[in-house]
Every structure is written in C-alpha cells, then in structure tokens.
Amino acid sequence: MNRLSGKNALITGAARGLGAQIARRFVEEGAFVIINDLNLAAAQAVADELGGSALACDVSDAASVTAMFSQLRDVTDRLDVLVNNAGIGGIDPGDNVALARIAGMAAAIQAGEPVEDGLGGNITDATDESWHRMIGVHLDGTFFCCREAVKLMQPHQSGTIINMGSVMGTFGRPGGPAYSAAKAGILGFTRALAHELAPHIRVNALAPGWIHTEMTDPLEPLHFMLEAQTPMGRLGEPDDIAWAAVYLASDEARFMTGQVLSPNGGWYMSQ
C-alpha cells in the first residue's frame, strides 16, 4: 500500500487489458491515474472506476500526442510516471483467414505434423500498411509520448518511464517480424534513453510473455501448446504484469534504469 502515494501516472492504451490492470494497481498504491486510449468513452469508463482522468489519442500520431499532453497540463503540471503500454497484436479477432490459419496450426501440432504457417502469415503477404502501423503504434508511439513526458518531468528532476516490450523483442516468432522489430526497437530505445536521462529520470521496460488479454484471445486454440512450453504451466494474468509495473514505478526500483523485467513464467529465460 502507498508505494505510489501522491504520484501522477499516465498509462497509454489503458482502456482494457494490461494497461487497465496496471492502472488499478497503481491506484491501490496511491497514484492518480490518467487513462489514455483510442476511444475516449472506453478510457473514461476505466477512469471513472478509478477516480482518474481520461484522455483519448492515437499514440502513433505525433500531433495528437502533443495535443494530449497539452490537455494533460490542464489536469496536472506534474507527471511522475509514464507507462507506454498501447499496442496491437496484429491479429484482428474478426479476421477469419487468420483464425483459420491459427486453428490449422493447432490441428497440425496435435497431429504431430509440421507447422508451415506463421502466426501472422508470411512476410511475402505482409503489406506496407500493416508494417508501418505496427512500428507506428509501438515504436513511434513510445517515442512521441516519451518526448512530451520528459518535458514535464525534467523541470522536477524526477520521473519514471516504463515501456512495454515483449519477449518477442528478443525471441523470433514465425509470422511476427513487424511485432518483434517494434518490440526490439523499444528495448534499444529504453536503454539509450535511460542513459540520457540518468540520474534523475529512470527508464525501464517490461517484456511480458504470453498473458491472457483480448490481444491473445484469437490464439486460444494454441494455448495448450503455450502452457506446455511454459515451466510455470500457464499463461500469465494481467496482474503478473501489473505488479511488475508497480515495482518499476515505485522507489523500491530506485537503482533500476535501462533494465528489462520479463514476467513470462519461464517461457523465455534470456532477456
């Protein structure tokens, strides 16, 4: 309790999933949260639940991010914590071709046959648009939000930034080059920015493994395989990430900067 007492925290993509759970735990620990998402009504619903504020913007758009931070200054002139969480998995739950591909992969694995598809299809089918969207939301979004947040943090000579990476930033997954490239970029960006902003502002990354959220729902047919590959025998829950975020945001992590913390149940042990 009170590990984040008096701190203002902006969490992007927090209308659901990991971001919303991070916000819940931050509030329990005494923080005031500002909930960002694409859709204001969805962000507002979480903000209302938590007694926080809501600000909508697409983090991949620099002008929208600048406008959001200008609105943020109407709420507070102090930002203690930024969590760059907004993200996309690249598999649309309404994409029947992708769902059929995933079901086919699961059937092949269960039959002991070779798996020829990648989760997100093959590189020859990838479009410029899907590539740019993946890099834009994750990598551009993280950069745009950090650039604005640092302007608020530097005058106070304090603050902490948590960037959402993934085990996929270091582990190559068939069918996910754009996602892996975006997450690997976030890890490199985190280390360089941590260097630049030390000693007053800390910058770290989380690299979750497979966690139950709406992002991973379309992969449900493959959950049996992921559970079998995970020494802890299960996918993670949002709280497995939220508590790690609380730690990184709190003064308990005062000697942590430029680091990657990876709650992943042992699925990948070399972050």
Ligand SMILES: NC(=O)c1ccc[n+]([C@@H]2O[C@H](COP(=O)([O-])OP(=O)(O)OC[C@H]3O[C@@H](n4cnc5c(N)ncnc54)[C@H](O)[C@@H]3O)[C@@H](O)[C@H]2O)c1
């Ligand atoms: N769930 C996992 O297994 C897992 C694993 C590793 C990393 N991650 C990362 O964690 C983060 C959260 O994932 P999640 O599982 O909670 O996903 P989710 O799909 O449940 O939630 C993502 C949220 O981000 C929002 N969002 C998407 N694009 C946005 C944009 N351009 N601007 C603002 N908001 C935007 C969505 O509207 C949504 O509310 C993502 O960065 C994801 O890549 C998730």
